[in-house]
Amino acid sequence: MSDSEHAFEFEFSPGKIRCERGGVAGVGDELARRGLERALVVCGSTVGSTPEVVDPVREGVGDRLVGVFPETTPEKYLGTAVEGAERADEENADALVALGGGSSLDTAKVVSALRSHDGPPEAVASDAIENGSLSVAEDGEPTPIVAVPTTLAGADLSTVAGVTLAMGPEDDRDGEAPGGGIxxxxxxxxxxxxxxxxFATTPESVLTASAMNGFDKGLEALYTRNATPITDGTATRGLRLLRHSLPALADGRGRGADADGDGAGAANPDDPLAQAVTGTILVQYGVSTPGQYKLSIVHAFGHGLTEHADVHQGRAHAAVVPHVLRYLFEGVDARRELLAEALAVPAGGSEGRGASDEELADGVVDAVVEVRDGLGLPSRLRDLDGIERDDLPEVAETTAADGLMDTVPDGLDPTTDDLLAVLEAAW
Known part of the structure; x- marks a missing residue:
């Protein structure tokens, strides 16, 4: 932040947010308000073949539905988006309904970007692979998107998307196709x-891993050098909700409607899932802003680890985040007092005095560990499939080169050796 926390810039234009049980029934009305008549649903094959998920969306879109494109994958190959753009062109779609997790939301954004160009989607994609980047056409109009998330990763209130710059696995046999972002x-x-x-239909393993990813967005929004008083407020409230609701998700508790069945959502302590959904909205609010992106070192580690192994980013976060926080607190303040407030860490220290900096730091780490363990996620890197100890130096180098390292707290200058030490501690 600035030398004064009262001097800041904040530019954010989120779409309309509707958060309530049964709210998907109103998707068609949202499309109608915007004059959108032909919507293509973009989702993965599992979601597309699961009636409990896709049927309410079909019904909600109603007679504006022109089809379902159930082809997104975690690899997010550019070729998949090309196929989606071609299908949207065939159906003359004027809107996309992105249904599912981060992969489907990202793919829908890439489809939207491809369609903003005049040329055929495959030609636009070929140019992007050759140039190493994809963008929205300066004079083009991306296809409007209605997002219907089913995971808690917080990838939806965002202007960015990830993509693998290869048409498909046949063009990426060595697994070294560059990852890209738009x-x-x-x-x-x-x-x-x-x-x-x-969200209640999402498999527990997927929901809990995504929840850790979303939870960490709240932590990072507070300690990033790009923090603002606005995002301090939303992230603090969001973390408080997540701190108390996420552990209830791991054993199936709290995944139904609230006790009265009235959809009261986050205000009702008997509806932890609705609280978790609201918390996820809040922690990601304002994270994706022009020139002021607020994710940081934890997500950089997540990128480094997932680039070297086929592991969910949330599971990677689970193993490293306590050690990242200890590293931050050893070097800088990292706004531990605000983090402690958000995570309901007791402010009183021993002998009736206020908590010391060390006690606040320990309390924050302990609270994060409690959330992680409550979600049933891995506590050590060695428990992640595909990660070997010999990989850690290369993971540290990849992490050091990640663009999110530019947003670490002021006063911190991590070296590759520092990052390797964090990974070794997490091993």
């Missing part, structure tokens, strides 16, 4: 529907 304010979804009934 960022443009015009890729912010025009509307977002958070329906806890849909």
């Amino acid at each position: 960022a443009d304010p015009r890729l912010m979804p025009t509307a977002l529907c958070y329906d806890a009934d849909l």
Whole structure:
């Protein structure tokens, strides 16, 4: 932040947010308000073949539905987006409904970007692979997106998307196709529907891993050098909700409607899932802003680890985040007092005095560990499939080169050796 926390800039234009159980029934009305008549649903094959998830969306879109494209994958190959763009062109779609987790949301944004160009999607993609980057056409109009998330990773209120710059696995046999990103304010979804009934259908292992990813967005929004008083407020409230609701998700508790069945959402302590959904919205609010991106070192580690192994980013975060926090607190303040407030860490120290800096730091780490363990996620890197100890130096180098390292707290200058030490501690 600035030398004064009261001097800041904040530019954020989120789409309309609707958060309530059964809210997906209103997707067609949102499309109608925007004059959008032909919507293509973009999702993965599992979601597309699961009636409990896709049928309410079909019904909600209603007679504006032109089809379902159930082809997204975690690899997010550019070729998949090309196929989606071609299908959207065939159906003359004027809107995309992105249904599912981060892969589907990202793929829908890439489809939207491809369609902003005049040329055929395959030709645009070929140019992107050759040039090493993809963008929205300067004079083009990306296809409007309505996001319907089903995981808690917090990838939806965002103007960015990840993509693998290869047409498919046949062009990436060695697994070294470059990962790419696309960022443009015009890729912010025009509307977002958070329906806890849909989140309740997500497999527990997927939901809990995504929850750790979303939870860490709240931590990073507070200690990043790009923090603002606005995001301090939303992240603090979001973390408080997540701190108390996430552990209830791992054993199936709290995944139904609230006790009265009235959809009261985050205000009702008997509905932890709705609280978790609301918390996820809040922690990601304002994270994706032009020139002021607020994710940081934990997500850089996540990128480094997932680039070297086929592991969910949330599971990678789970193993490293306590050690990242200890590293931060050893070097800088990292706003531990605000983090402690958000995570309900007791402010009183021993002998009736206020908590010391060390006690606050320990309390923050302990609270994060409790959330992680409550979600049933790995506590050590050695427990992640595909990660070997010999890989750690290369992971440290990849992490050091990640663009998110530019947003670490002021006063911190991590070296590759520092990052390797964190990974070794997490091993």
